[in-house]
Amino acid sequence: MAHGANSSLIPEGDWVSALPWPAADVHKHHRGRLGVVSGGPLSTGAARLAARAGLRVGAGLVKIFAPVDAAPVVAAACEAVMVADFNGAEALARLAEPFDAxxxxxxxxxxxxxxxxxxxxxxxxxxxxxxxxxxxxFKGRAEELFDHLDRDDVLTPHEGEFERLFPGFLSQGRERAARLAAERAGAVVVLKGPATVIASPDGRYSVNDNGTPWLATAGSGDVLAGMIGGLAAQHMESFDAARAAVWMHADAGRRFGPGLIAEDLPDQIPAVLAGLWPG
Incomplete structure (x- = not known):
């Protein structure tokens, strides 16, 4: 990532030393629990991509929360990823209560x-x-979204989604826009693009410099969301989790290269992690 005020270069930077490597005596529940909310029965692929990425990046247990009519579809396509069905928002909250992210x-x-x-x-x-x-x-009602967030939460918009939530901010440039958005939302903002900007509500920000055009494919962002969630589930601080995931996501895309589709990305993560592992 390129330097900005209060930012740092990576992969040599401070997020590398914060990566949550497992100890010798660890078990799956110590490695964090990630939940992913699925769409309806014809819209389950995105959740499955996110869940697989979260599992690959090290979360010890990953469960997809699926609406009742979608759960059989999800379950038929999952192995290590677990599945639970829910009917209504309060039932979802009860399922999610023990989860870290x-x-x-x-x-x-x-x-x-x-x-x-x-x-x-x-x-x-x-x-x-x-x-x-x-x-x-939440276009036109962004404050309603922000009311549900705190500083440990992460928003991951591309520029179109960003403009819907923060109209006019991009006219001030991507870096300033992301910083203002993080302050306004009270959460970490990941403004995706060829040079993704990651901003914290406390003023820290970084600009990723290893982007690759091979990531311009449907489902790539779902994988990134799962990677951020997987690291946050392991109690990596959310700003660091977002910075790490953005860099690793791009490195995975670069390693695969031409012909990449989103389904390829999670299976590149072990090689990316191996390159960062201090052991």
């Missing part, structure tokens, strides 16, 4: 159901990664 938004649906689910998750102790539909849904 939850991803909501990928193919979740542009309906009030998604808004209700996000509000319920905001009342749990989980760090939220808010992506895709759970961002677009």
């Amino acid at each position: 939850v991803v909501i938004g990928p193919a979740a649906g542009l309906s009030e159901t998604t808004a209700q689910n996000l509000a319920a998750l905001g009342r749990t102790g989980a760090a939220l990664v808010v992506d895709a539909d759970a961002l677009t849904l």
